[in-house]
Amino acid sequence: MSDAGRQSFTDKVGAAVKPDSEKTTTEHMGDKFHGKMDNAAGSMQPQGEKSYGQKVGDTFTGGHDATTNNNSSIVDKAKSALGMGDKH
Template structure:
């Protein structure tokens, strides 16, 4: 059971499980808006005013958000490393062949 005005754990899980390609644009926009509202509400509402279920749901979401953020950081780092290596190879070939 979720607190008044908040998305239930089941609703949040369903939003995540359903592939974006299978959602109409209106649902994608609704998921984004309601997700942002729920995150904001969860952040400003004191834990003492949340139900046990809502505390657990907010905690799970926070962990999921952190993991997602870290994985994006790792992916960007890998992309940056690959780009840097490609530039290095291009520069080396250019200096050997005289082409820059």
């Protein structure tokens, strides 16, 4: 369950598990847009006001806490290990 204004955990996982090579340009753009908007919303929302599920979701998907410490999310690390990460 996600907090108001945040992307659901199910949507985040769905976007993360689909290989980038199978995504359309529109899907890539949507993932980036939704990810940036969700991270911005997570950064503005105080930790004390986040639900337990949102805190867990942020940890796994590189939300507020992970990005402010300049760490990769667990999902990013897993994708990288499987050779599915960004190729920039």
